[in-house]
Amino acid sequence: MENWNGLDLLKWLGPDSATSVFNYLLHPADLVRATAVSTSWRQFLIENGFSKRLCTKLCPEVSFFTSIKEITTGTGTGTTPLDESSSTLKWRNNEMYHKIYTYLSQLLVSTEATKSCISYTIGASSTDNYPEESIDNTFEPSEKINSRASYWSSCGQVDPTVPESLTYQLTHNVVFVDAIRIQPFRAFFQYGAPIYSSMFVQFKLGYTKQLIPVSLFKRNQCLDLIADENYVWTYISPQFPMQQENVSQSFELPRRILCIGGVVKVELLGRVQKQDTDNLYYICICHVKVRGRKLPQCKLSPLLVVDVSKIAGGGGAVLKYNPMA
Template sequence: MEVDECGGWDFLEWVGPDTSACVFRLLDDPADLARAAAVSRSWRRFVIDNELSKNLCLRICPEVANFTRAVEVSRSPPPPAAHASESSHEAELRNLERDHRIYSYLSGALVSTKPSMDCILHCIVASSTDNFPDESIKNTLEPLDRINHRPSYWSSGGQDDADVPESLTYRLNSDLCIIDEIRIQPFKAYFQPGHPIYSSKSVRIRMGHSKIPHGAEFFVTDEDENLRVIADENYVWTYTSPEFPMLQENELQTFKLPRSVLCIGGVVKIELLGRVQKQDTDDRYYICVCHAQVIGRSLSPDFMVDISDPAGYSILKYLPGASNLRAEDIVPDDPRDSSEWHPLVARYKRMRHLAMMNVLLGPVQFMDEDDIGGVTDDDLYM
């Protein structure tokens, strides 16, 4: 039995690799796993070789399985042919070290206590709209049901069948967000007799990304909203929640997910299942929402995602130090930047600009100044 660096017996040698792996996998806090890896070189090697940081990420958020690989994007380009002479074993060890480093930081980000906020950046589309644009999905971004003494809400089209569902689809402020809950406020038609509330029977949440090429995603911009492509085959949903019953009450109702969910791709679809209220004037069922929120936190700019596989698999990109970038650090065509870093820096600049435009011009209120870098839009996809 080997002696560890402190002169005592090595626990890993004493109990054996299988039992050691079982014990280490009981650690459910990234800080505890990091401390274990810092005990000795043999413990660190054991944590790295068994990919325990990645396994911990998978236990925290099973959506991590959608990443085909992880890439670390450094600002400085690597030395030419730095790894040309290394053996396959050395290359494997280097890759394991890299993955350990990336997933260690990711696990910490997944359980961060950073305050949550409304992550909606803008609307993509509603499954139907009764009177466009007066009753558009864009109204759901407003926290009030009356703006300038006028009602503010989204209304579905009318249906004779109470079981016909509706959906509201939104773009989040980052391609990678941790989502904890959804909040929805049904609309109370205070201008109709009896003040009916047009809630749905239940709610279900889907998260994922669009398969439509960047720059061509369908946004709500004109009266053709109801003709937009909204079919599920145009999206990859990496998470689907259970159904939550909705109360027929005019209040912001919270639907807490069973666990924190990693939204890969920045798209959230709120499905409104079943109708409960008819409108007296046409005797048809409607669903109306005056406000919606997707509560969570962004993982950008330290982490980004490259969604290049139509099957839904993606590449996780870690940018160490990106969150500390200042405006003066971002110089176009800086020869000191690596070939991968420069386009990500350019994307980061566009993120900041888009965030500022939404804060200044739109109703979205979801971030503080420190979080501005974590915003993305469809035309920001790599």
């Protein structure tokens, strides 16, 4: 409660001790309840940016939003920076920050179901037989299409430690990613039906340093742009062991990751299976599925719009807020 024996606990604790206490809030619902206690509690929490602190704690990727702008026109194109030139506007802006970061925090802890969110393929680190064994085959959940095997295959290697990677563009520029599912390929047409899995898998999420026309990716003309130096990875996962089994294996991320830029790179580390015909190690993948959810949108009046048009040039992502939504 706000008062204890007639005392305002916030004033009794003082700003430093109160800040230490409120920093222990771990759920956006707790923060919302705290702001509802009294006017003084609400003012203290909003002025000191506790919603942003909590949101950043839940998801460090929100720090890649370099600015927040308010949508001021009905079309959603006109924006104005949040001005802090006066105390009145500063409070208004702080309140707006509070609403935005509380909303993002609620999305991060939401239990709403996620879905597949890969839009198209960017490229693979190598391909044994193109286009028959290209990365595009990993869209299909089945290992057969019209009696033809459907899978991506790397080139063969003498060294089993040589890694491979598959890079994808998601359906939206900003996606909350929960997990990635991968199914190694079982070569049913080879003796013993060997499974060409990797030993480990790791994931990188981020954006390209330069904007590339989608048409080039779809034509597989940008395979030289899959190198790490062409991307900014805002999140790199731990390594997960992959089972040498012909099943869809789910790799749950430690937390819900905000993928700003919509690029996911699947790194396949270590080879376990040789091909008898050439005695070389291969990695073959039947299916890849990135599970996540986009920012909730209303066609007429979206609450939040993320502008990533300048992020490739180092300008950062701009978060636009529509107070009329």
